[in-house]
Amino acid sequence: MKNCKMKSDYKKEKLPGSLRKKIIDLAYKSGCGHLGSCFSCLEILIQVLLYEMGPEDKFILSKGHAALALYVVANYQKKITDEELKTFFKDGTRLGIHPPAALCQEMPMATGSLGHGFSFACGLAKGFQFLYRQKSFAPKVYCLMSDGECNEGSVYEAAQFASFHKLDNLILIIDKNKLQAFGKAKEVLGDPVSVKKWQVFGFNVFSCDGHDLDDLKLSFAKIKKIKNQKPNLLICKTIKGKGVSFMENQLGWHYFHLDKKLYFKALKNLQKRYAL
Amino acid sequence: MRSKFVDILTPIAKKKKKIIFMTADLGFNALEKLATAIDERFINAGVAEQNMMTVAAGLASLGFQVWVYSIAPFVTIKTLEEIKLDICLENLDVKIVGIGGGFDYEVAGVTHHATEDVGTLLTLPNMKIYTPAFAEDLFFVVKKMVDNRGPAYLRLTKLRKMVLNFAGYGNSRRLLKGKKITLVALGSIIDQAAEAGLKLNQEKNNTDLWVISELPIKLPKELINSLNQTKHLAVVEEHVLAGGLGQYLSQIILTNRISIKNFTHFYIKDNLSNKTGSRDYYLKKNGLDSKTIIKKLSQFI
Numbered sequence: 001m002k003n004c005k006m007k008s009d010y011k012k013e014k015l016p017g018s019l020r021k022k023i024i025d026l027a028y029k030s031g032c033g034h035l036g037s038c039f040s041c042l043e044i045l046i047q048v049l050l051y052e053m054g055p056e057d058k059f060i061l062s063k064g065h066a067a068l069a070l071y072v073v074a075n076y077q078k079k080i081t082d083e084e085l086k087t088f089f090k091d092g093t094r095l096g097i098h099p100p101a102a103l104c105q106e107m108p109m110a111t112g113s114l115g116h117g118f119s120f121a122c123g124l125a126k127g128f129q130f131l132y133r134q135k136s137f138a139p140k141v142y143c144l145m146s147d148g149e150c151n152e153g154s155v156y157e158a159a160q161f162a163s164f165h166k167l168d169n170l171i172l173i174i175d176k177n178k179l180q181a182f183g184k185a186k187e188v189l190g191d192p193v194s195v196k197k198w199q200v201f202g203f204n205v206f207s208c209d210g211h212d213l214d215d216l217k218l219s220f221a222k223i224k225k226i227k228n229q230k231p232n233l234l235i236c237k238t239i240k241g242k243g244v245s246f247m248e249n250q251l252g253w254h255y256f257h258l259d260k261k262l263y264f265k266a267l268k269n270l271q272k273r274y275a276l
Numbered sequence: 277m278r279s280k281f282v283d284i285l286t287p288i289a290k291k292k293k294k295i296i297f298m299t300a301d302l303g304f305n306a307l308e309k310l311a312t313a314i315d316e317r318f319i320n321a322g323v324a325e326q327n328m329m330t331v332a333a334g335l336a337s338l339g340f341q342v343w344v345y346s347i348a349p350f351v352t353i354k355t356l357e358e359i360k361l362d363i364c365l366e367n368l369d370v371k372i373v374g375i376g377g378g379f380d381y382e383v384a385g386v387t388h389h390a391t392e393d394v395g396t397l398l399t400l401p402n403m404k405i406y407t408p409a410f411a412e413d414l415f416f417v418v419k420k421m422v423d424n425r426g427p428a429y430l431r432l433t434k435l436r437k438m439v440l441n442f443a444g445y446g447n448s449r450r451l452l453k454g455k456k457i458t459l460v461a462l463g464s465i466i467d468q469a470a471e472a473g474l475k476l477n478q479e480k481n482n483t484d485l486w487v488i489s490e491l492p493i494k495l496p497k498e499l500i501n502s503l504n505q506t507k508h509l510a511v512v513e514e515h516v517l518a519g520g521l522g523q524y525l526s527q528i529i530l531t532n533r534i535s536i537k538n539f540t541h542f543y544i545k546d547n548l549s550n551k552t553g554s555r556d557y558y559l560k561k562n563g564l565d566s567k568t569i570i571k572k573l574s575q576f577i
Contacts, residue, residue: 101366108337110365113357119327120362123334130296130317131338157327 012213015046015076017274020243022072024270028263030089032097036241036253038069040177040210041144044236045073047216048142048173053106056139058124060109062117063146063175064098070107071095079104115152117143118172122161125170125231138169145172148180150192156201162231163202170231171223172203175210177240179251193235203233210236244269277435278306278375280411284418285343286310289317292422296335300325300346302375307345325350329358329370336368341422347381348374348390348431352397359427360400367402369425377407377431377464378514378544379558389558390431391547394462395519397429398491404428405491407463409449411435413489416445433464440470447490448499454483456577457540458502459569461487462513462521468559469512471566472573482577488521495528503529508538510573514564516544538576542569 023038041063050073053059061070071088074080080095080103087093094100098112109120121143132138149155162170176193178185185192198205204226208219216236223232240254241247244266258266270276289295290313298319299307311318321328325346332342344351351372352359363370374390381388397403406417406428421428440451451466452473461469466487473485484502503509509529511522522541529536544562559565563572 108366109334110361113361115326116330116358116362119330119358120334120337122327123331123336124338125334126319126331127335127338127340130340154324154326154330157322157324158331160322160324161327161331 014274016043016211016213016243017270017276019046019069019072019076020274021267021270021276022075023068024258024263024266026068026072026085026088028258031257032068032089033255033257034065034068034097035244035256035258036177036179036247036250037063037066037146039242039244039247040238040240041066041175042069042073042242043211043213043216044144044173044175044238045069047213047220048144049073049077051217052220053142054139057106058121058139058141059107060111060117060121060124060141060143061099061107062111062114062121062143063149064111064117067095067097067099070099070103074104114146114149115154118145118155118158119161121170121172122158122165122167125162125167126165128169129167140169140171142171142173145174146180147174147176147178147185147193148188150174151180151189159198159201159203166229167231168227168229171220172231172233174233174235175238176235177238179240179249179254181254183251195235198233202230204228204230205233205235207235207237210238211242243273277408277411277414277432280414280435281373281418281432282306282310284415286313288418288422289314292341293317294340295343295422296340297343298328298332298345300328300344300350302346325355326358329355330362332370333358333362333368336363336370337366341369341371343371343373345373346375347388348376348393349388352390352393352429356396359397359403363427364400364402367426370427371421372427372429373432374429375432377433379555380434382554382558383552385552386548386550389547391514391544392516392519393429393431394491394515394521398519398524400427402426405431407431407489407491408433409461409463409466409487409489410438410442412442413445417489431463436464436467438467438470439474440466445489447493448486448488448496450484450486450498450502452477452481452483452485454481454485454506456482456506457508457510457573458484458486458499458506459510459512459573460499460521460525461485462511462515463487463489465512465514465564468564468566468569472569475566475570476573476577483573491521491524500532500534503534503536507536508540508576509536510540510542512542512564512569514544516547517541540572542572
């Protein structure tokens with residue numbers, strides 16, 4: 001893991017824009033969709049992978065359909081080479097629409113079928129507790145889910161497990177963009193990520209602006225301070241398609257591909273917003 | 277064979293600290309000894325099989341060997357996607373113990389029967405399936421499962437009264453010699469097949485009786501020679517047609533161009549009935565009881 005303190009704040013500020021551009025480029029070249037989901041969690045991925053994780057920590061992208069965002073952040077960290085990133089979406093690549101198993105040492109799990117990642121993260125967190133019993137702290141496990149994913153029953157099986165087993169080294173993050181695959185989350189099965197619901201499940205629950213790196217940083221700092229043997233949840237309020245005005249809060253951008261016209265429109269949009 | 281299984285695994289798990297045992301809230305009057313012996317490495321995961329499977333995968337990815345335990349359908353077809361994606365894809369060391377193969381759960385009914393467990397799991401890469409036939413098999417099977425890294429499924433059937441003695445463990449074993457029919461049984465249905473084989477061999481050695489206890493399997497030369505001699509393959513399995521031993525052996529016979537004249541297959545034809553009863557009731561209903569096997573095969577003698 002790169003030492004985050006080596007990076008300048010200036011560079012950090014630029015990352016959300018420059019990585020969005022990279023995502024747009026790759027999506028345009030490949031004809032890949034899922035841009036809305038990638039943009040809603042990009043800042044979360046930047047903060048967790050670059051600035052929060054320790055060398056032995058693990059990360060699970062349970063919302064596997066945002067893999068392209070994961071790839072560009074991992075590429076920035078040099079965990080995926082430029083050469084390999086170019087293979088995205090092509091025959092024989094490891095880098096498909098959903099992430100493969102063992103993308104790198106700290107990301108062991110293949111995801112894509114929703115509702116698996118949280119349970120796997122529980123297994124890792126429990127395993128670390130066994131392995132690090134004699135030490136003062138166990139490595140942390142970060143797991144990023146989507147709000148729509150919380151429709152899955154297995155999520156609540158895992159929630160009970162995490163709470164009962166006091167997995168305080170588990171940090172669950174929910175990208176709450178309020179849109180799922182075929183409607184607004186509230187209109188599908190109701191709000192799946194209310195603070196109350198998760199508190200009742202026995203979690204320390206925090207909320208933040210999932211696009212504000214400072215707010216994310218502050219929230220993780222708070223989580224790391226708590227020592228009450230509870231698992232942690234950070235609810236990140238986000239905007240699906242964040243950064244490109246015509247994609248924001250639009251259900252269609254869960255699926256749409258960029259044609260040439262839209263690609264340049266999106267680029268222009270990004271340049272203006274992020275001063276690229 | 278549950279208590280025997282616990283007797284065998286308990287000392288091993290006590291010694292090997294990398295073993296974790298998870299149950300989906302099953303094990304009353306059976307797992308207490310194991311639970312005490314391995315203390316916190318014994319986890320009751322609750323009535324939450326899908327989570328249990330994937331938690332097991334997460335633990336195994338850190339180097340633990342994780343045993344998961346429940347009634348067979350709940351740790352096979354109920355959790356098939358977790359087994360496929362989270363365990364088999366990365367060849368993780370998770371051992372699945374399914375209590376009660378076939379109709380073992382008798383009047384508990386269709387929800388508790390495991391009649392397509394072998395077929396569904398056989399479709400998965402890296403999965404090894406164990407179907408012990410005799411109580412004595414368990415020691416060897418459990419040891420193999422502990423020693424060989426990777427996903428495995430143990431179809432832990434009930435202990436039954438056997439008319440034949442245990443003949444040493446092997447993934448395939450010849451139990452009777454005969455020249456007219458090669459009768460092959462999958463695991464625990466050997467109780468019916470052995471009764472049939474003995475009866476058919478009363479006057480002359482007609483039945484060459486085999487039992488298969490592991491899948492996938494490379495057939496031994498002796499079994500292939502037997503088929504070449506008898507030209508009649510008869511398969512008995514407490515499993516549906518699709519994905520079972522009969523289809524598995526048919527594929528091998530076709531691929532290896534083994535010439536046979538007759539194929540008689542005894543399998544479960546009705547696995548979704550609303551009428552329930554004892555195992556004997558189900559076996560008779562599906563033509564898997566020794567009497568039906570004898571009646572059908574004696575036509576060829």
